[in-house]
Amino acid sequence: MEFKTKYSLGDLVYMIVPISNHKSVFCSSCNGDKYLQLEKNFYKCPRCEGTGKIFQGEYIIKWEFFEKPRKIDRIRITETIKKDKSKKIEEIYGFVSSSYSESEREKNFWYIPATNLFSSLKEAKLEVKKRNANLDRRNKRTNI
Numbered sequence: 001m002e003f004k005t006k007y008s009l010g011d012l013v014y015m016i017v018p019i020s021n022h023k024s025v026f027c028s029s030c031n032g033d034k035y036l037q038l039e040k041n042f043y044k045c046p047r048c049e050g051t052g053k054i055f056q057g058e059y060i061i062k063w064e065f066f067e068k069p070r071k072i073d074r075i076r077i078t079e080t081i082k083k084d085k086s087k088k089i090e091e092i093y094g095f096v097s098s099s100y101s102e103s104e105r106e107k108n109f110w111y112i113p114a115t116n117l118f119s120s121l122k123e124a125k126l127e128v129k130k131r132n133a134n135l136d137r138r139n140k141r142t143n144i
């Protein structure tokens with residue numbers, strides 16, 4: 001199948017990346033005390049397993065852009081079949097620092113989806129601004 005990619009090998013692009021963090025909340029069974037008291041005895045809280053916290057997954061704190069463009073070293077097209085049988089085609093671009101020797105290159109690739117790459121710094125900055133504004137709205141709602 002012929003597929004026209006957004007960028008070509010060797011193109012210089014500006015990337016944006018999410019900065020993420022783990023979110024956990026205090027355990028509501030022990031209120032973060034890690035132990036439960038039954039009469040005179042203390043028991044390790046079974047809900048949080050004595051950590052006092054419940055892990056709620058990873059969330060994105062903010063998006064950042066890189067000032068310097070990077071050269072595309074690899075292009076991958078992935079095709080996934082969704083539940084409704086429709087196909088989802090994604091372009092993923094690989095980057096590797098030229099300071100690595102030929103043998104080290106392979107394990108030092110990083111991959112960025114096409115949706116996080118831009119042909120100008122201006123576009124990258126605008127997108128970061130837009131995504132961060134959306135995050136702020138969401139974080140206000142959920143009180144992170």
Ligand SMILES: [Zn+2]
Nearest residue numbers: 027030045048
């Ligand atoms: Zn607990």
